[in-house]
Amino acid sequence: DAGITQSPRHKVTETGTPVTLRCHQTENHRYMYWYRQDPGHGLRLIHYSYGVKDTDKGEVSDGYSVSRSKTEDFLLTLESATSSQTSVYFCAISESNPGSPYNEQFFGPGTRLTVL
Amino acid sequence: GIQVEQSPPDLILQEGANSTLRCNFSDSVNNLQWFHQNPWGQLINLFYIPSGTKQNGRLSATTVATERYSLLYISSSQTTDSGVYFCAVPRSNDYKLSFGAGTTVTVRA
Numbered sequence: 219d220a221g222i223t224q225s226p227r228h229k230v231t232e233t234g235t236p237v238t239l240r241c242h243q244t245e246n247h248r249y250m251y252w253y254r255q256d257p258g259h260g261l262r263l264i265h266y267s268y269g270v271k272d273t274d275k276g277e278v279s280d281g282y283s284v285s286r287s288k289t290e291d292f293l294l295t296l297e298s299a300t301s302s303q304t305s306v307y308f309c310a311i312s313e314s315n316p317g318s319p320y321n322e323q324f325f326g327p328g329t330r331l332t333v334l
Numbered sequence: 335g336i337q338v339e340q341s342p343p344d345l346i347l348q349e350g351a352n353s354t355l356r357c358n359f360s361d362s363v364n365n366l367q368w369f370h371q372n373p374w375g376q377l378i379n380l381f382y383i384p385s386g387t388k389q390n391g392r393l394s395a396t397t398v399a400t401e402r403y404s405l406l407y408i409s410s411s412q413t414t415d416s417g418v419y420f421c422a423v424p425r426s427n428d429y430k431l432s433f434g435a436g437t438t439v440t441v442r443a
Contacts, residue, residue, distance in 0.1 A: 261420075263430040276430060306375060310431075321365060321424065323431055325377040 221245055222326035224309050230332045237296040239329050241309030243289075250292040251310040251323065252276075252284065261308065267292055268315070299333045306330050335425050336361045340434035347411045347441045355406040355437045357421035364424070366397050367431070368406050371418040380406070380419075411441045 221244030231237050241250060252264040253276075263276030265284040273284050281303060283295045296303055309326040337360035347353055357366070365384040369377050381388050381395040383404065388395055392412075397404040408415055418438050422431040 260433045260435060261431070308377065318364075322367060322379070322382040323422075324379055325369075328375050328377075330375075
């Protein structure tokens with residue numbers, strides 16, 4: 219199994235509070251991703267990183283920011299949480315770039331976030 | 335963007351039965367992944383299969399890239415096979431994996 223951990227695994231917070239989710243990998247993979255999974259929408263890409271300090275937006279990036287100061291850590295921050303951000307958040311990693319035929323993404327265990 | 339369709343949406347099996355899940359995609363791809371999301375929510379990599387056939391225990395997968403489909407075979411199903419099976423393909427113009435809606439498999443003892 220790919221060495222990916224996410225913390226916290228569960229969190230309940232109130233609307234308007236900041237929240238930071240952490241993804242930590244021990245695989246030394248260059249590419250890291252944050253997805254959210256919601257009923258009826260499947261998995262949607264929030265942000266991704268293609269190297270230390272190199273990040274970009276995915277399809278549902280509004281209200282989220284990310285940072286990557288080390289290869290192994292990718293942080294997702296909700297600056298001011300809203301109820302629409304209640305979701306399960308998955309981190310993923312890959313060794314090769316997504317355009318490569320060798321790109322395989324591995325997912326962390328997920329973080330269940332509830333915003334009241 | 336690329337469309338990914340999975341069928342059937344739901345599947346109920348008796349323990350020991352065999353089944354086939356299908357994934358169709360609308361554009362040419364250079365890789366494809368199958369995942370199993372177990373009842374605890376974990377996404378487990380089953381196969382990375384851009385083309386050809388692979389086997390892993392009771393599971394096997396075949397991708398025919400030229401005809402834009404992939405099949406996942408479950409043989410001698412067990413209750414631990416229950417969950418949602420997703421196929422996913424990369425979009426050519428960005429970093430996202432496009433997921434199908436999944437097939438929910440329930441295996442009854």
